[in-house]
Amino acid sequence: MIFTPLALNGAYRIDLERRGDHRGSFARLFCQEEFRQHGLTDVWSQCNVSHSVQKGTLRGMHFQRPPKADAKLVKCMAGSVFDVIVDLRRSSETYGRWVSVTLTSEGGEMIYVPQGFAHGFQTLTENAQLLYFHSDSYSPEHEGGFHHADVEVGITWPLEIASLSDRDKTLPPLSKVEPVS
Template structure:
């Protein structure tokens, strides 16, 4: 695996290094020692798998507050998505900045998302599947979100929005008084 830090400190793109032969390929998607080199020491306690059918659909932008703040590791295993993170960490020099990248089954990249970041994605093809590893279990009492089209953030989605849950469409907008979330 190769770790490349994104413009948002602590978030990494991870390129798998598959070994191929006539049968296909094999790749390691997690190695405790390799992840320790980027400061990751938490255990993965929950894994989720999502399927989104329609291109242009958006899911997000979700996070969990402390003490249930979570680290995520996201990988697209079918289709292509535009994966987006927003730095919400209090006192971060990149507070309110976002980063987006394409994750796909073909490019074999993963996105490592630290605590204090909101996460979401837009599907670029039909039938997109993502696998998520989480360092904390889901806690509805600690859930938070930023609206996908918040003008304070200004995410540039690559496609027109074709599908959005009512819940995601109605998340609160950030205000000028937003100073971030503690992690």
């Protein structure tokens, strides 16, 4: 695996190192030792799959509050997505800033999302599917989110929004969100 630090401290793009021959290829998706060497979460409590039918679907911006705050490892298994993370750590010099990584099923890249970050994505293809590893189990009473179009955060989504949940439509701006750290 190739670990590339992103502009937000603790976040990484992780690319698979494929080994191939005439039969196809093989690559490691996770190695506890390599994650540990980079100071990343190396134990996963829950794994989820997200499937979005329509191109332009937007999901986010979501997070879990302490004590259930979790790190995530996100990989696209079908199609492609514009994946976005936002630093919600108020003590961080990059608080409120965002970065994006385009995740594709063909490329195999992943994004490591540290605790204290919000996560969201927009599908760039129909039938996009994401695989999420979580360092803690989901807890409805600790979930949070902020509005995907918050002008102060300024995320530039690549497509017109084709589908958005009722919950995501009504999320507050980041300035109205209770601190996560």
